[in-house]
Amino acid sequence: MQRRSIAWLAGLGSLLLAGTASAAGFWTDAAKPYAGTTIRGVSESTPPSNFVKDVLAPQFEEQTGIKVEFETTSWDQMYDKAIKDMEANTGIYDFVYIEQDIIYSYLSRDFLVDITKSLKDTPALASADFSPDKFTSFIDYFKDANGDLYGVPMEAFVKIYLYRKDLFGDPKAQEAFKAKYGYDLAPAKTHKEYQEIAEFFTQWGKDNGQELWGTTLQAHSGHPSSWYEFFESWGPTFGVYNWGINPDGWSATVAHGGSMNSDTAKAALTYWLGLLKYAPPEATASTWDEVAASFAAGRAAQGLVYGENAAWIAADDTKSGVVGKVGVALPPLAEGVQAAAESGKGYIGYYDGGAFGVPHSSKNKEAALLWLQFIGQESVQPDWAVAAPRITHTATYDDPKVQAMDAKIDGYYTLLRDSGKLFAGAPAYPFHAQVREATAPFFYQAITGELTPSDALDKMAEAAETELTNLGYRK
């Protein structure tokens, strides 16, 4: 009850700040035929989702009489449930969470309602406060070839390089580092620097009797998060893009024109696995959340961490032990990758995030469309960005509240604004989960050392092609 009343108050507060009379009027009027209905959505229980659930949903209900119900669940479960619902056309959910990497699968099956077209066809439903143009470029991932929109972004992050400012700034560490490696200790720009810093701080921890290692590593030996860390984060910094799959003929092996087992990919995997000796022992049991937790506990000097975690690691002292000590930078890159990213031929890491969309199976599409526009209004964004570190609208960056937050998290938002374009979402594959599942077992074996990086990538490339053949994409 307590949570609900706080949410209600917060909702009321932002309503007073944000809503103009006419805007509030629009929601009431437009929703008149649907008042009293309940719409249901499925989402992961993350801070951005919780803000939607606890603050925006009650506000929406207040103005429209449409009740929004949330089913929150774990990441794995969320997909199962949404896909089963849409596949069987049952209509349990009126809106679903679409992570950027699954959108192409959903689009290929025509699971989602074309928002642009629907709003054009029924102007009575279109709010003046909702405009795709006000969003950051991240919204482009949720459009089809014609530019029609299928999902309203509700979160967006980049996977970022975090480092411990206090350790990097420690004069003794700086002196020792310079003496050993011959250059100044600073956030790594190249892979060699990153590795040397990792080596240095692992030794530093040992020498000083601290539970400290050189780098976090999302290297779970039985969970796809490790696979993602390589193909979405580290691979691209070496110039391995799009998982090494060549869309021209859907090949993955070098022999057939792919690059999953190319020499660059093999070098990248060898390098990444080499970092394991500088990572805390829990690395091989770490998914995305344990990586964040390890860093927050002060067990690593640097690491690539999903942006949604950057804010609480840097600023929330109920969860994090390194508040005020966190620095944010771009990941280290191989030569030429920066240039490739700037020219649009490559990218330097993963632009992650998600949107809410309406499945065709929904039985309350109109109410759901109103709801999506409601959360897509510019006026609700700043509070949301403060509650959860996600930015989907360009104007949100300039909000004073957000700028104050930005200062606390070492300019993460500024970096997102300035360099976000260098990052990219997952490649446009409808077979995203299928190829991941087919190749991941070999990847896990590379982590445990059962397979050499080279053998693992050879097998993965072959498995990917077999899977693509089975699925009927590759002839």
Place this chain on the structure above:
Amino acid sequence: MKGRGGKLILFLGWCVISLFTLFPIYWMFLISTKTRVELFSMPSFLPGKFHWDNYINVLTDSAFQGYMLNSVIVATSNALLVTVLALLATYALSRFKLAGKDNIFFWLITNRMAPAAVFLLPLFLLFTKVFVLGGISLFDTRTGLILLYCVFNLPFAIWLLQGIMDGIPVELDEAAMIDGASTFQVLTKIILPLAKPGLAVTAILTWVFAWNEYLFAATLTSVEARTITTGLAEFVTVTGTNWGELAAVAMLTLLPAVLFLGLVQRNIVAGLTFGAVKE
């Protein structure tokens, strides 16, 4: 091992064994009293300062109260249903000449053997599309779970009760029949009292299986009928598994189970014989 010395050694031995048994549960309890920051420091066997927020957060969350209630209703109804059905079924199998009895019995048991994952899809379709009455489907209802859990609980219950039923001398019901008792009266007046320990154990174990079930509940419920085990999964998120609250929920789910266990503790050994040692 006779005499006081032997007893003492046994007692001490059991103290040590219990340490091993209890340690994981104790650890779960420790985790449930820690903040997130503390969790990632050096593991300590002793509780620090107790941090009850994990419990308070969970207990004051209306969603979790709902999950808990659903779990109680589903598990209890299922255990009762299964026990009654299994009593009837085993009575039939034990006392009547039915064609293909052994095969039926074995087929009943095989229902517990199937790997659950692949049956979720057909069940999902059945629940959402086929078992629909007047616009209401079985999906996301407690009734759906109560009926479904019979698939893995009935075989177990029948297996358990079959032996007990066979162990009750047929002469007893025959004598009652001669005195003019109906089949139903035989069942309630003769069989029921004698099978009591067995029924109690059947009820508690099927209750535990239903209470702890995860995969079916996760797939076949959404908001209304979610159970507490599926609630556990909510704590595993991209932005950090909330181990403290997860452990608190795990501890809370253990409580009712322990309570039930205490109630039937006396019967548990008498009821678990599977009747197989009657010779």
Place this chain on the structure above:
Amino acid sequence: MRSSTIGWLFLAPTLLILLVFGMLPFVYVLVIGFTDWNAFAAVATPHFNGVENYRRLVFDDQVLTALWLTLRFTIFAVVSELILGYFLAQLFMRDFPLKGLFRTLHTLPLMVAPIAVGATWRLLTVPGLGPLSYYLERWAGIEYRLNTYASQAFFTTVLMDLWHWTPLVTLTLLAGLSALPKDPFEQAQIDGANRFQIFWHITLPMLRPVILTTVFIRAMDALRTVDEVWMLTGGGPGAATRYIGLHIWRVVFPKTDYGYGAAMSLLTLYLTIVLCWLLYVALVARKRSGEDSR
């Protein structure tokens, strides 16, 4: 014997529920097993492809490995539970203070939800942070890295199962032991048999039905273990603990490979039934011979 109509009537609700909730989905899976159906294939509707799925299965290393691992897991878990459970049941047969309390404590693990068991053991064994790995390394110098060494992961899953399910075995064996008649034992002691002889020639044969039943029930459940292992290792490291139930789950859900998953599942079910049938025949044969000799 009495009218079989009443018997069928008593059996009817059970048969009905199991037909509807057990057989109906089974038939569906049976049909799907003969189709090629992945939700995100180029052609995403199911189409009949004969026994192609089964042909693929026979050559699928991952499935064969998973089946073999599952069998190994089941054998290790059930055998060690049986030995430990027997030993503990024997201890419970004696008299000592607070016996009731100890029995309740010993039953506790049974009450923990599998998914919570997995979570607990994960917290106990996380490299570097769990007390088991931390103190084994610190005090005994043993590098215990569940997520790196396949055999450690395997034995941890066995140990976890042992912790969770030994109580059930103890209780059933205890029930069996309590129901044994006293005379043969007294006679044997008078005849001067030693402990091992008594165990081998008297206790074991008389307990055989209980032991077989226990093995049957435990094996049935161990063969379809998913929740605990999914929480503990996710099937890793590599494929070291990717037991068949977990493998099927990954194929059917994240990979949405419905047709192939159905075939895999049926093969597993078939193998389980064959295995259990053998045990069952042994059990029934024993019962029969017992009845005949009466």
